[in-house]
Amino acid sequence: xxxxxxxxxxxxxxxxxxxxxxxxxxxxxxxxxxxxxxxxxxxxxxxxxxxxxxxxxxxxxxxxxxxxxxxxxxxxxxxxxxxxxxxxxxxxxxxxxxxxxxxxxxxxxxxxxxxxxxxxxxxxxxxxxxxxxxxxxxxxxxxxxxxxxxxxxxxxxxxxxxxxxxxxxxxxxxxxxxxxxxxxxxxxxxxxxxxxxxxxxxxxxxxxxxxxxxxxxxxxxxxxxxxxxxxxxxxxxxxxxxxxxxxxxxxxxxxxxxxxxxxxxxxxxxxxxxxxxxxxxxxxxxxxxxxxxxxxxxxxxxxxxxxxxxxxxxxxxxxxxxxxxxxxxxxxxxxxxxxxxxxxxxxxxxxxxxxxxxxxxxxxxxxxxxxxxxxxxxxxxxxxxxxxxxxxxxxxxxxxxxxxxxxxxxx
Amino acid sequence: xxxxxxxxxxxxxxxxxxxxxxxxxxxxxxxxxxxxxxxxxxxxxxxxxxxxxxxxxxxxxxxxxxxxxxxxxxxxxxxxxxxxxxxxxxxxxxxxxxxxxxxxxxxxxxxxxxxxxxxxxxxxxxxxxxxxxxxxxxxxxxxxxxxxxxxxxxxxxxxxxxxxxxxxxxxxxxxxxxxxxxxxxxxxxxxxxxxxxxxxxxxxxxxxxxxxxxxxxxxxxxxxxxxxxxxxxxxxxxxxxxxxxxxxxxxxxxxxxxxxxxxxxxxxxxxxxxxxxxxxxxxxxxxxxxxxxxxxxxxxxxxxxxxxxxxxxxxxxxxxxxxxxxxxxxxxxxxxxxxxxxxxxxxx
Numbered sequence: 001x002x003x004x005x006x007x008x009x010x011x012x013x014x015x016x017x018x019x020x021x022x023x024x025x026x027x028x029x030x031x032x033x034x035x036x037x038x039x040x041x042x043x044x045x046x047x048x049x050x051x052x053x054x055x056x057x058x059x060x061x062x063x064x065x066x067x068x069x070x071x072x073x074x075x076x077x078x079x080x081x082x083x084x085x086x087x088x089x090x091x092x093x094x095x096x097x098x099x100x101x102x103x104x105x106x107x108x109x110x111x112x113x114x115x116x117x118x119x120x121x122x123x124x125x126x127x128x129x130x131x132x133x134x135x136x137x138x139x140x141x142x143x144x145x146x147x148x149x150x151x152x153x154x155x156x157x158x159x160x161x162x163x164x165x166x167x168x169x170x171x172x173x174x175x176x177x178x179x180x181x182x183x184x185x186x187x188x189x190x191x192x193x194x195x196x197x198x199x200x201x202x203x204x205x206x207x208x209x210x211x212x213x214x215x216x217x218x219x220x221x222x223x224x225x226x227x228x229x230x231x232x233x234x235x236x237x238x239x240x241x242x243x244x245x246x247x248x249x250x251x252x253x254x255x256x257x258x259x260x261x262x263x264x265x266x267x268x269x270x271x272x273x274x275x276x277x278x279x280x281x282x283x284x285x286x287x288x289x290x291x292x293x294x295x296x297x298x299x300x301x302x303x304x305x306x307x308x309x310x311x312x313x314x315x316x317x318x319x320x321x322x323x324x325x326x327x328x329x330x331x332x333x334x335x336x337x338x339x340x341x342x343x344x345x346x347x348x349x350x351x352x353x354x355x356x357x358x359x360x361x362x363x364x365x366x367x368x369x370x371x372x373x374x375x376x377x378x379x380x381x382x383x384x385x386x387x388x389x390x391x392x393x394x395x396x397x398x399x400x401x402x403x404x405x406x407x408x409x410x411x
Numbered sequence: 412x413x414x415x416x417x418x419x420x421x422x423x424x425x426x427x428x429x430x431x432x433x434x435x436x437x438x439x440x441x442x443x444x445x446x447x448x449x450x451x452x453x454x455x456x457x458x459x460x461x462x463x464x465x466x467x468x469x470x471x472x473x474x475x476x477x478x479x480x481x482x483x484x485x486x487x488x489x490x491x492x493x494x495x496x497x498x499x500x501x502x503x504x505x506x507x508x509x510x511x512x513x514x515x516x517x518x519x520x521x522x523x524x525x526x527x528x529x530x531x532x533x534x535x536x537x538x539x540x541x542x543x544x545x546x547x548x549x550x551x552x553x554x555x556x557x558x559x560x561x562x563x564x565x566x567x568x569x570x571x572x573x574x575x576x577x578x579x580x581x582x583x584x585x586x587x588x589x590x591x592x593x594x595x596x597x598x599x600x601x602x603x604x605x606x607x608x609x610x611x612x613x614x615x616x617x618x619x620x621x622x623x624x625x626x627x628x629x630x631x632x633x634x635x636x637x638x639x640x641x642x643x644x645x646x647x648x649x650x651x652x653x654x655x656x657x658x659x660x661x662x663x664x665x666x667x668x669x670x671x672x673x674x675x676x677x678x679x680x681x682x683x684x685x686x687x688x689x690x691x692x693x694x695x696x697x698x699x700x701x702x703x704x705x706x707x708x709x710x711x712x713x714x715x716x717x718x719x720x721x722x723x724x725x726x727x728x729x730x731x732x733x734x735x736x737x738x739x740x741x742x743x744x745x746x747x748x749x750x751x752x753x754x755x756x757x758x759x
Contacts, residue, residue, distance in 0.1 A: 040582055041580065041582040042580050042582065042583030042584065044580040044583070045580060078582075080562075080565055083582035083583070083682070083684060193728060209513075220727060220728045220729065221727075221728060221729040222729075223685075223726050223728065223729070223731065223732060225684075225688050226688070227458070227674065227678055227685065227688060227689070227692075228458070228677065228678045230454045230457075230458070230720075231451055231454050231455065231720035231721075231723035231724055232452045232718065232723050232728055234442075234447060234451055234720075235447075235723060235724050236456060236722065237442055237601075238442040238446075238447045238724075240441075253584075255584070255680065256584075256678065256680050259678075259679055259680065262593075262676075263593035263605070263607075263679075264593075264603075265603065269690075280576075280583055281579065283576050283583075283586060284583070284584050284585075284586055284680065285586070286586050286589070286679065288589075293684055312432070317592060
């Protein structure tokens with residue numbers, strides 16, 4: 001009996017092995033790309049635009065690479081209960097992608113906190129992950145986040161995670177520099193949402209402020225679910241802050257913080273990072289609260305807004321507008337770029353399996369993309385350093401200036 | 412009554428006067444320590460009064476059928492969606508002067524009626540059939556009702572209306588029009604008592620007084636107190652117990668309706684998840700004050716509002732929840748029946 005069971009088990013596992021390995025080894029089969037982005041909640045407009053970008057990248061190649069048909073699945077990592085990304089859903093998405101033998105690449109995530117969940121899982125499974133949106137520094141750069149970062153996300157020690165957007169060590173510093181020189185603020189009150197991304201960028205901001213001689217008069221983690229922040233606003237007024245930096249996203253109540261600041265009479269500049277660079281933020285904050293007369297809102301972004309792109313990027317925006325009838329949200333071009341660099345790597349990979357694709361992505365050098373010509377460095381980061389500062393006028397985002405400059409050379 | 416209406420007619424336009432009338436004030440960083448304390452007290456009281464109004468809904472229902480009505484916060488959330496739908500459909504943001512004042516009063520009353528009727532129906536559908544069942548079944552039924560309401564809110568937020576940003580993103584927080592400006596109604600030094608604070612005061616105080624009068628001096632109030640003491644004896648005396656319970660749900664819901672409109676006007680953001688936090692704060696307030704005790708709920712609400720403000724100012728915002736729950740635990744250790752709770756009853 002025992003022997004028979006063993007025989008059946010080994011037969012099944014042999015069959016499973018063959019079934020799993022076979023499709024990837026043959027020409028004319030399907031390869032699948034999945035994306036995992038928060039499709040439920042206020043990030044929906046942003047992520048719909050990103051998914052459109054991914055689809056356009058696949059369509060450009062006629063839906064196939066090197067004789068392999070490319071399938072695409074748009075997965076949601078948010079849940080209605082949270083209205084935001086949900087660790088359980090993100091973990092389930094990663095598991096599903098790993099178990100599906102056709103999946104060759106994972107485009108995601110949008111939120112750095114979500115990446116923390118799926119990065120180690122995909123790393124162990126040896127599936128390449130390219131993020132169009134994560135900016136938390138510790139995900140890739142040793143010595144810049146928590147002590148165990150980024151090793152904790154790479155249990156195998158290999159680099160399987162890449163991102164096409166510059167990290168927050170650059171963004172936080174840019175925000176600080178802009179506040180100090182362009183806005184002329186000397187005293188700043190720093191708020192964050194206690195999430196990986198928000199706290200991370202607030203920490204970078206505080207470090208840069210300390211280094212540049214700006215005075216940080218307060219550093220507080222808010223409760224993203226609080227009904228209002230009126231008492232914090234009094235604290236901010238009492239501290240004599242000349243500007244407020246909020247490390248967080250639209251989903252973690254950035255708009256409520258701004259509303260309460262304006263209602264409480266604190267007409268000081270409000271600077272926030274790219275997590276608020278979406279139309280949902282303007283809608284939630286209300287048009288009257290974002291004007292220059294009320295102190296102004298300035299949002300940094302790890303790249304150029306759609307209407308400032310040049311070359312392939314400008315071309316993408318033009319085609320996007322023709323196809324979808326509206327301008328893409330800020331991160332659409334990153335979805336597009338992430339998918340393009342993945343397809344390019346699949347094309348270059350000798351064997352169309354997960355390991356070869358990882359090697360091919362890592363070997364990306366001087367890639368001509370919608371964001372300029374850039375490479376992936378040894379940590380899996382883009383060498384692109386172009387950043388922008390934007391404001392809001394008449395209920396629309398308006399480009400203020402570009403900072404950061406040309407991509408640095410990969411070593 | 413006539414005089415009260417006349418007073419309201421005078422007050423409401425004062426609250427409604429728009430941004431142009433009074434220039435704004437700038438953050439100058441010159442607040443003295445006393446001013447900071449006073450400002451936090453104003454903010455805390457204002458937030459606390461709203462919590463108190465919701466807490467009354469918890470405590471009334473508990474007093475009469477010993478049920479923690481977990482759906483109460485989510486009922487308030489649906490009330491906010493109702494108010495936003497009405498305000499959006501009628502374009503109330505553009506109303507001014509007497510029309511705006513009348514609209515505001517109408518919005519408050521309509522939302523209160525909506526919440527009262529909804530709470531009455533929930534009792535009829537989800538709680539009344541379980542009257543003879545164990546208290547635990549009733550509690551689970553309340554949690555179920557809460558889930559149903561939350562998902563109704565999620566669906567409601569996806570309706571294709573301008574007020575919901577076209578309904579493109581059902582789960583996103585919705586911006587509530589600023590029908591009442593946050594400009595100062597009174598100002599002492601740099602301490603601001605805003606028009607929204609005045610609104611809170613004008614709505615909550617009369618309601619609390621009215622409720623006290625109702626419970627103490629009317630036939631219905633007498634019947635409610637009798638049912639709370641002993642439903643069987645009350646029934647034997649000829650009181651229609653189910654009717655009284657239904658009325659209690661309707662009144663508690665209506666107070667929640669008033670509270671949710673005031674909440675929305677003050678914070679100007681509503682979301683389908685706001686009921687959880689509203690309900691949690693109010694529930695803590697009710698327990699803190701002694702659940703089943705009306706003045707206790709008001710005291711508890713104000714205490715929580717002020718504690719939150721003071722903790723944000725003098726401790727740190729990230730410790731605020733810890734401070735609030737810490738105080739709750741301390742009070743319950745030394746006074747298990749709450750601050751004003753007279754006797755210890757079997758809790759659910």
